[in-house]
Amino acid sequence: MDWEAFWLTIRLGGLTVLLLIPAAILTGRWLAATRMRGRAIVEAGLALPLVLPPTVVGFYLMIAFGSGAWFGQMFERLFGQTLVFTFEGLLLASLIVNIPFAVQPIQRAFEAVGPELREAAASCGLSRWRTLWRIELPLAWPGILTGTVLTFAHTLGEFGVVLMVGGSIPGETRTIAIAIYDRVQAFDEAAAGQMAAVLLLVSLATIAASYMLTQRIGRRYG
Amino acid sequence: MKSGAVLRFFVLSLAMLIPAAARAGDVPAIAAASDLQFALTDVAAAFKTATGREVRLAFGSSGNFFRQIGQGAPFQMFLSADEAFVQRLAEAGLTADEGTLYAVGRIAIVVPQGSPLAADGTLDDLAAALEDGRLKKFAIANPEHAPYGARAEEALRHAGLWDAIKDKLVYGENVSQAAQFALSGNAQGGIVAWSLALAPEVAARGAHAPVPETMHMPLRQRMVLLQGAGETARRFHSFMQEDEARAIMRRYGFVLPGETM
Structure with missing residues (x-):
């Protein structure tokens, strides 16, 4: 059992959730209410990682992160280190591939709140921020929770993108999914089996906990 | 939930996750051709016993590591299964020197x-x-x-x-x-x-x-220290050329420099 890889994966999932969910709440709220033209294009762009093969996403990220691309160069100049094959690069990749998993459930939840309630809140004199905080967020909470759980669980299981931009460096970019792959290649099926079982249990527990929480919230507000 | 509490939770979780991401001391990441999967794991164990120092081994195809190192992967040493990859990295100025033949x-x-x-x-x-x-x-x-x-x-x-x-x-x-x-x-x-x-x-x-x-053509395998290699990587590089490591490599069927079958 590669605990280093396990904790690295948990850390990656936790950081992805913490950084992505606040952004996804703002984006989801905006998409739910906007009547801007071209909204479909924005939504399509955000949904892309869902339909593209991970190798395609990984390929583009690898190119963009590399020292040959302006983005990679800019990052190197700003932070004095490269993005490819580092934990930071992996985190950035993880944020990008998880956008649809975070934004879509949250957007649906805000859409379900409906404009009438927002208008009612506004006519009661609540500011937009207070409306978001006191009225919309509590109602959209199950969607936010779903987005959080999907993002976390998906990060645990992501393989293709991590393989392309990560490079399986122990303690740096070797996530548990990659460690399982490595152990199989090393003819160490016992360790691979153990890690696969741990990943299975953690994923199951995460999703079960979210269902239980959603039910409780549903009862409170329903 | 109060907004202050949410913010506090957010900052606290971030603070808990980030320091863990900081890397441990001088434990270099070493890229090694997959044929070394078992031999080098044994060498690393002997190295730890002899020096008390640890290395992190990543195994894969030499061609992939060549590409990754060219893109700036933070490895400190590279053991290739084909010396051409090491020579090309040396030409690109990414290595400390021309590298050393360690096995056939x-x-x-x-x-x-x-x-x-x-x-x-x-x-x-x-x-x-x-x-x-x-x-x-x-x-x-x-x-x-x-x-x-x-x-x-x-x-x-x-x-x-x-x-x-x-x-x-x-x-x-x-x-x-x-x-x-x-x-x-x-x-x-x-x-x-x-x-x-x-x-x-x-x-x-x-x-x-x-x-x-x-x-077939001989598989001349070359290793090299990369730019930015630290003390532990340097010691591991020398350790590979010492008797103890050579004995392990011999056990796995490698022909060593200066020896014949």
Whole structure:
């Protein structure tokens, strides 16, 4: 059992959730209410990682992160280190591939709140921020929770993108999914089996906990 | 939930996750060709006993590591299965020096237990099996970026079997995966690194025989310290050339610099 890889994966999932969910709440709220033209294009762009093969996403990220691309160069100049094959690069990749998993459930939840309630809140004199905080967020909470759980669980299981931009460096970019792959290649099926079982249990527990929480919230507000 | 509480929770979680991401002291990441999967793991254990220092090993195909190091992967040392990759990195100015030859590798035919194929190094039985239909699938590493795959292809061409066997080949992403394919029972055999075939974990799963060196170009394996290599990586680099490490490498079928078979 590669605990280093396990904790690295948990850390990656936790950081992805913490950084992505606040952004996804703002984006989801905006998409739910906007009547801007071209909204479909924005939504399509955000949904892309869902339909593209991970190798395609990984390929583009690898190119963009590399020292040959302006983005990679800019990052190197700003932070004095490269993005490819580092934990930071992996985190950035993880944020990008998880956008649809975070934004879509949250957007649906805000859409379900409906404009009438927002208008009612506004006519009661609540500011937009207070409306978001006191009225919309509590109602959209199950969607936010779903987005959080999907993002976390998906990060645990992501393989293709991590393989392309990560490079399986122990303690740096070797996530548990990659460690399982490595152990199989090393003819160490016992360790691979153990890690696969741990990943299975953690994923199951995460999703079960979210269902239980959603039910409780549903009862409170329903 | 109060907004202050949410913010506090957010900042606290972030603070808890980030310091853990900071790297441990001088524990260098070392990129090694997959044929070293077992040998180098043993060397690293001996190195730890001798010096109390640890290294982090990553195994993969030499061609992939070559590309990754070129893109700035934070490895401190690279043990390639093909010296050309090291020489190209040296030309690009990414290495500390020209590198050092550390071993010459051998390829071997491996067959899983119960395979209709015999572990025959001359590849004669492989030719017969192609004729009489005993062979369905045969594993080698991807010749495009894995040196052991390229040598396996050369041996198969030398034996005049390439055209006949081409449609039956399954390609491992690196030689270790090829060995896993070959011995999984889903293929009748494969040509992989002899150093993998000799490892107890692998040897227990089937039979193996080295392929004559005359059938392929030599696998001259070169290692090199990369730019930014620290003290531990430097010591590991010297340790590889000392008697203890050489004895381990010899046990895995490598021919060492200055020695003959």
